[in-house]
Amino acid sequence: MLKVTCAIIELHGKVLVTQRSEFMREPLLWEFPGGKLEQGETEEACLVREVYEELNIHVRPLKRLTPVMHQTKNHLIELIPHICTYVGGVIHLLEHIAFEWVDPSALQKYNWCLPDVPVVEEYLRLKKMT
Template identity: 55%
Template sequence: MITKVTCALIEQYGRVLVTQRSETMPQAMLWEFPGGKVEDGETEIACLIREIQEELNLRITPVQRLTPVVQKYDDKTIELIPFLCQYNGGTIKLTEHRSYHWVMPQDLTNYDWCPADIPIVQEFLELINEQRT
């Protein structure tokens, strides 16, 4: 069975938000775009808005769906569904993550990413490069 998980690429002032998983989470201490599991009967967008509010205390608007990534881990398979998101307010309060950074896109490759997030980083950087040309 595949678990659907959404993640948000929240942009503000030319930077994107990345979060570090805590010591107690699977893929401990790796970096990811924040998000969470889609619950039964929930849309991807509703899930993302809820998860970002619960985990980070931020208000967002998903703007564009990017290419989902199917990733097999030892104990499960996830479909990670990324969205470019607009930041609408709120002050970050970490409830699950260890840390967060607002990162310039060119610095994203300096982080130790969860495997499912790596193709999303690549697609995001390609989109940014296309917008600049």
């Protein structure tokens, strides 16, 4: 099983969403940024590292949400979401092709990677938007 974290990054009432490139698995779909947990690494450290590696920004994890189990052709993935706050830095895309800061009420309009769908739904319930 692969353990993967994702960051729901909040800033001034908006949430950061990223679009996968055409060269990634699940091309052009939207997701919350994150990545694979390394051996011995905490979820929070993974989020901070992965977001910095992918987007060149610093975040601080605040709240863990419910993990999502997702079966692909080759792997069982446990996606571990955390609400995070933006700390600093300027976004520079290294893997994704686009990003947007969006109002949470607009999140359901995006074409999400399947594992992210329940994360969006839980986040909106927490924000009382569903």
